[in-house]
Amino acid sequence: MTFSAILTGAAGGVVTARNPVHAALFLVLAFFTASGLWLMLDAEFLAIALVLVYVGAVMVLFLFVVMMLNIDTERLRIGFWKHLPLGGGVALLMVIEMWLVVSGRQFSSMVEPTPESVSNTKQLGRLLYTDYVLSFELAAVILLVAIVAAIALTLRRRKDSKHIDPAEQVKVKASDRLRIVAMPVEKEL
């Protein structure tokens, strides 16, 4: 109950916060609370994975980008009232759809709780690598393609970049950089 209240509050904060960094932090809070909820539902692997992946990695990168952006909130506000009817309509539609799905018969609890002794992680692993191995691998390949595509799209080889070859750096000896010259004393003191 407390958790869901915090979760809803944080989710509201994500949308209403004026400062994008605050919004990102509200999202972190939302993820964290959601993971707490899952933990109480005995889904400890999912809960920890949520924190590990979303809070620990994804949101850090998000924050990283958001902090460096200079977002003009006033300009974002201009179209608010014009787009409100459309946005509200879509939101209403989604709420109705979700309500239909959740109240449907398929969504009622059909899973019997697992016995305490069985490790959640082991069970998930067994299922992922046996019954669902194909979809699992498919998802992995799609992610890989996405990564390669993102890099290929943004990679540009700059001619003026000061590229350094580490192998050459390692091979450098003191005699390559420093020359000690024997000089005769110019004037007797």
Place this chain on the structure above:
Amino acid sequence: MELGQHLFGSVWPLVWTLLKIVAIVAPMMGAVAYLTLAERKVIGYMQIRIGPNRVGPRGLLQPIADGIKLLMKEIIVPSGANQFLFVLAPVLAIMPALAAWAVVPFTPELVLANVDASLLYIMAITSMGVYGVVLAGWASNSKYAFLGALRSAAQIVSYEIAMGFALVTVLMMSHSLNLVEIVNAQQGSLGFLQWNWIPLFPMFVIYVIAGTAETNRAPFDVAEGESEIVAGFHVEYSGMAFAIFFLAEYANMILIAALASILFMGGWLSPLPFLPDSILWLFAKMSFILFLFLWFRATFPRYRYDQIMRLGWKVFIPVTLVWLVIVGLLMQAPLRGLPILNLWFH
């Protein structure tokens, strides 16, 4: 225990857990304080000087004097700083460093929460430490602090991957995410020869180095880089707020040392089979790793930023991936038959 039950009634389990938490955190804080002294002393002797020797006998009270000094100092919030986040950042920095200790086993019985997925829990909790640094840098409203925060975020995120792969090989060896079982899997009649550090030696090295990078220690301390960006993310902090960042860094060092001992060096197991297992072995192993951290700091110059990234992404991650495959191959049919592998693979 019965007296406690009588006194507190139904809230006794909560009180008991709190007492256990205090029993872990209080000695930890003491260890942190004296680790700072040890660092100054060790580096002092390595640089042929004596180090602090004025406060108390042989300088033994120095950390306490430092603590009092930091407590008395004024905390200054820079103008234009985001006050709430500025104060929250140190809290976020120290929280994961302390929370991770909940699942660290000191002996098979001496562990606050012996949960199934304790290794995962530690990875999840420690990955949150970066928020303290990032928010400190951003909320300070200072260029230097912000640069430090960005450097640190990029570095921690990159090294976490290599660290994660190193942990995956450990859990392949022990078939468990539970830290107690990971140590128990390293038990054997040959003592230290059967610990994970032999079959996973490259992983052990990578784990310790990545641990140094994760805790922003020299030679990976570009987040602070006092010669480049003054003091990095905590340049605007003073007094106790600064001290908390300091505590968090050292608590993280001790945590990494404890984890390296548990995962690769058999935790509380004794190195020689005829000696009994004891918590003292764990402390000895942790001290060894901590000494390595201090030694690194006195020995190596700071890495250049692009070299840090290269080391993390182009050296460590490929090495861990290759070793992951090797461990997998060793566990499979043709190689698994080799009798020597029975020492480590169960």
